[in-house]
Amino acid sequence: MQMLDLAQQAKAAALRLATLPTETKNRALFAVADALIRGREPLLEANREDVIRTSKLVERGEMARPLLDRLKLSDDKILAMAEGVRSVAELPDPVGCVLSALELDDGLEMTQVTTPLGVIGAIFESRPDAVPQIASLCWKSGNAVIMKGGSEAQMSNRFLGQLIRDAIATVDERSVDAVQMVETREDVNALLALDEYIDLFVPRGSNAFVRYIQDNTRVPVLGHAEGLCHAYVDAHVDLAQAVAVCYDAKVQYPAVCNAIETVLVHRDVAEAFLPMLASAYRQAGVEMRGCEVARSIVPEMIPAVAADWETEYLDLIVSIKVVESLDDAIAHINRYGSSHTETILTQDAESAIQFLNRVDAATVMHNASTRFADGFRFGKGAEVGISTNKTHARGPVGLDGLVIYKYCLVGQGHIVADYAGPNAKPFTHQPLLDRGAALAKAL
Amino acid sequence: MQMLDLAQQAKAAALRLATLPTETKNRALFAVADALIRGREPLLEANREDVIRTSKLVERGEMARPLLDRLKLSDDKILAMAEGVRSVAELPDPVGCVLSALELDDGLEMTQVTTPLGVIGAIFESRPDAVPQIASLCWKSGNAVIMKGGSEAQMSNRFLGQLIRDAIATVDERSVDAVQMVETREDVNALLALDEYIDLFVPRGSNAFVRYIQDNTRVPVLGHAEGLCHAYVDAHVDLAQAVAVCYDAKVQYPAVCNAIETVLVHRDVAEAFLPMLASAYRQAGVEMRGCEVARSIVPEMIPAVAADWETEYLDLIVSIKVVESLDDAIAHINRYGSSHTETILTQDAESAIQFLNRVDAATVMHNASTRFADGFRFGKGAEVGISTNKTHARGPVGLDGLVIYKYCLVGQGHIVADYAGPNAKPFTHQPLLDRGAALAKAL
Structure with a gap:
């Protein structure tokens, strides 16, 4: 069984990679970056094949044109890829950091140290630049990765996978199997069953695709199916600022998960705010679907139906609802939101605190555009994706979400029998921050 | 559908509990502790019914006698329960802690703050003391909990659940639904499907039971199915110390997950060590199953078969294998171990470092008994269980494993369009530790 072999190879490589020194890992990343620059011509050649094949699909109307832009590589894009890999280096x-250190008793010391997860399964869309980005994040965090990109990018991805493996081989040949590429849906289906070897799936793509992965594996899945985000315009608000943020959050890039789908407006400000918002949205060609109260103020809005409050348009469409209170806004968001990113526009500090506290989402904002929810903007260097999970990692996930920890307990022959029964020794439980750091260096 | 109602009530209560002040949460816990003391008599009465019913099963041989000891309450056990709840208070x-704080740009500040997970499903064995322990850990961490205890403890659990809810009601009546009890397997099966309302399952019990939960829900599951732990006796070792640790790790409490099942011995020390170990184990009545080399040294050992290396005995049985090297020991552990707890006995610092680094387990130890792997001993106050997961929380899990985080971004009308395109503003990405702490206090 081919996928089993591949996953076992990845697992073995992961055990090796877990203890590779930082300097070696970084050297390999710089080798990958250099190889990208040197391999520019054949990479563009491979990419041309993908583009020609996909262009025909676009012409026949079987594929959307924006996909072609994301698929197509250029000298500039390859330079940016190489730069991205260097920035991860x-x-x-993130491996080997001491999270806590505690003396349990004299000579019995515990250190909690970050470790890689093991093997990551990454499945993503047809952007060839995702291959070096995801490979470098996994590699830096000491994880093996099995990648499956969009089939439109097959030739580009195949070339990139081999290029990365070859570059790694020049630095640490025995870790080459830490980067693996697979190409078909059947391969992915086979991988979903290999929970003994794969520790985390990170799928990116359509809602239906992410749900499919979640429903068909015992392996933990990191990511989000839906990005149903809201902006709430509170009663005491800077109107111009609120319009600017609602505009940015919808129009600046409507096809992404952190764009808003619904604007909620406090009734006290609806008459002043909605005509201003409608004017801005109208100029950008945004289709507005309003509740009855909103339509009584801006009649040009299309009537919103129940489904509008639970639809992620991913397009220049917005639903607009007038609410009675902050409480109603929070209740609406906690009911219909996908726990991704939610923002309040208000000049009232108490409203802001209530909103930030009570809205249950990975990222909550005050007077800022939801579009800021992104690994790069959040200072993580890069991201593997945005998580709406409640466990492990939430929000934009960078290297920090690709590690876990182990406890290391070092004693001098300590046994539990001495700490049990009527003459039990007590534990000291003294924090040991400096010595923990020293131990971590030793590891 | 009754379980759906119950889960929805728990979810609503969880949203409220998430923002309850620490002082209020603690007051409720002290009220629970007081109620346990006051409710001693009726609780013992309810427990007597359980004990009588279960005694009949034991007499008929349908249930093991040790279960009866764990089921039976006493004044001392109730005092210890109340003390346990107070110690959690x-x-x-763990909620509202600032994990990181970053200025993204002037006036645009991000804080990563711990939050509860939401609703926990806890399913556990027939120890009534598990009810106040798990309820208090979930409550303190701001999570609602739906509990299902062993059916033998049904009357005790029912009484305890009501006692806890009543005590909470005296402090914050609207949070009462944050503690729920269910009683049947059918209830549990219905809950497994409610991934929209339940954020984490924490099952404790047999391997088969935990696997059943893992296989039948989309909700993340925290815990461990198996505890297949090893002690490795290295070539340069303090023989007496190694015997003492191997004895403690097997004999002190053989029925628990952090007891060892296999002793691996370096061949250079096998002739000196194995007779000493066999003598100690013999006196404790431990059945020894050895590999061929081990049996050539201690002929009284029963021949080990392949299945012995992958069996969690949970009893006074141990398998013993002589290995060629440290590498062989690590390979054996990474192949057969359940990533729970592993220890090396050695006086060689380099061997210890190799072992701690390369063994893939939640807890790795040097010259200490695996029996130390426990939330209380690790200074967490109490534990909900021990996790062999690779994501979220690993090893003994206390309050720290019952929280996640949200990102709070506070701006002044900041929009992403200003940070994109040819005239993009740069981000400052300046750490803001003090101001982050201040923001967290405001929340």
Whole structure:
């Protein structure tokens, strides 16, 4: 069974990669970046095949044109890829960090140290630049990765996978199997069953695709199916600022998960705010679907139906609802939101605190555009995706979400029998921050 | 549908509990502790019914006698329960802690703050003391909990659940639904499907039971199915110390997950060590199953078969294998171990470092008994269980494993369009530790 072999190879490589020194890992990343620059011509050649094949699909109307833009590589894009890999090399190593250190008793010391997860299954859309980005994040965090990109990018991805493996081989040949590429849906289906070897799936793509992965594996899945985000315009608000943020959050890039789908407006400000918002949206060609109260103020809005409050348009469409209170806005968001990113526009500090506290979402904002919810903007260097999970990692996930920890307990022959029964020794439980750091260096 | 109602009530209560002040949460816990003391008599009465019913099963041989000891309450056990709840009240609040704080740009500040997970499903064995322990850990961490205890403890659990809810009601009546009890397997099966309302399952019990939960829900599951732990006795070792640790790790409490099942011995020390170990184990009545080399040294051992290396005995049985090297020991552990707890006995610092680094387990130890892997001993106050997961929380899990985080971004009308395109403003990405702490206090 081919996928089993591949996953076993990845697992073995992951055990090796877990203890590779930071310097070696970084050297390999710089080798990948250099190889990208040197391999520019054949990479563009491989990419041309993908583009020609996909252009025909676009012409026949079987594929959307924007996909072609994301698929097509250029000298500039390859330079940016190489730069991205170098910037991951320059990030701090997330492995081997001491999270806590405690003396349990004299000579019995515990250190909690970050470790890689093991093997990551990454499945993503047809952007060839995702291959070096995801590979470098996984590699830096000491994880093996099995990647499946969009089939439109097959030749580009195949070339990139081999290029990365070859570059790694020049630095640490025995870790080459830490980067693996697979190409078909059947391969992915086979991988979903290999929970003994794969520790985390990170799928990116359509809602239906992410749900399919979640429903068909015992392996934990990191990511989000839906990005149903809201902006709430509170009663005491800077109207111009609120219009600017609602505009940015819808129009600046409507096809992405952190764009808003619904604007909620406090009734006290609806008459002043909605005509201003409608004017801005009208000029950008945004289709507005309003509740009855909103339509009584801006009659040009299309009537919103129940489904509008639970639809992620991913397009220049917005639903607009007038609410009675902050409480109603929070209740609406906690009911219909996808726990992705939610923002309040208000000049009232108490409303802001209530909103930030009570809205249940990975990222909550005050007077800022939801579009800021992104690994790069959040200072993580890069991201593997945005998580709406409640466990492990939430929001934009960078290197920090690709590690876990182990407890290391070092004693001098300590046994539990001495700490049990009527003459039990007590534990000291003294924090040991400096010595923990020293131990971590030793590891 | 009754379980749906119950889960929805729990979810609503969880949203409320998430923002309850620490002081209020602690007051409720002290009220629970007081109620346990006051309710001693009726609780013992309810427990007597359980004990009588279960005694009949034990007499008929349908149930093991040790279960009866765990089921039976006493004045001392109730005092210990109340003390346990008070000690959870005295632990630091894990909610509202600032994990990181970053200025993205002038006036645009991000804080990563811990939050509860939401609703926990806890399913556990027939120890009534698990009810106040798990309820208090979930409550303190701001999570609603739906509990299902062993059916033998049904009357005790029912009484305890009501006692806890009544005590909470005296402090914050609207949070009462944050603690729910269910009683049947059918209830549990219905809950497994409610991934929209339940955020984490924490099952404790047999391997088969935990696997059943893992296989039948989309909700993340925290815990462990198997505890297949090893002690490795290295070439340069303090023989007496190694015997003492191997004895403690097997004999002190053989029925628990952090007891060892296999002793691996370096061949250079096998002739000196194995007779000493066999003598100690013999006196404790431990059945030894050895590999061929081990049996050539201690002929009284029963021949080990392949299945012995992958069996969690949970009893006074141990398998013993002589290995060629440290590498072989690590390979054996990474192949057969359940990533729970592994220990090396050695006086060689380099061997210890190799072992701690390369063994893939939640807890790795040097010259200490695996039996130390426990939330209380690890200074967490109490534990909900021990996790062999690779994501979210690993090893003994206390309050720290019952929280996640949200990102709070506070701006002044900041929009992403200003940070994109040819005239993009740069981000400052300046750490803001003090101001982050201030913001967290405001929340």
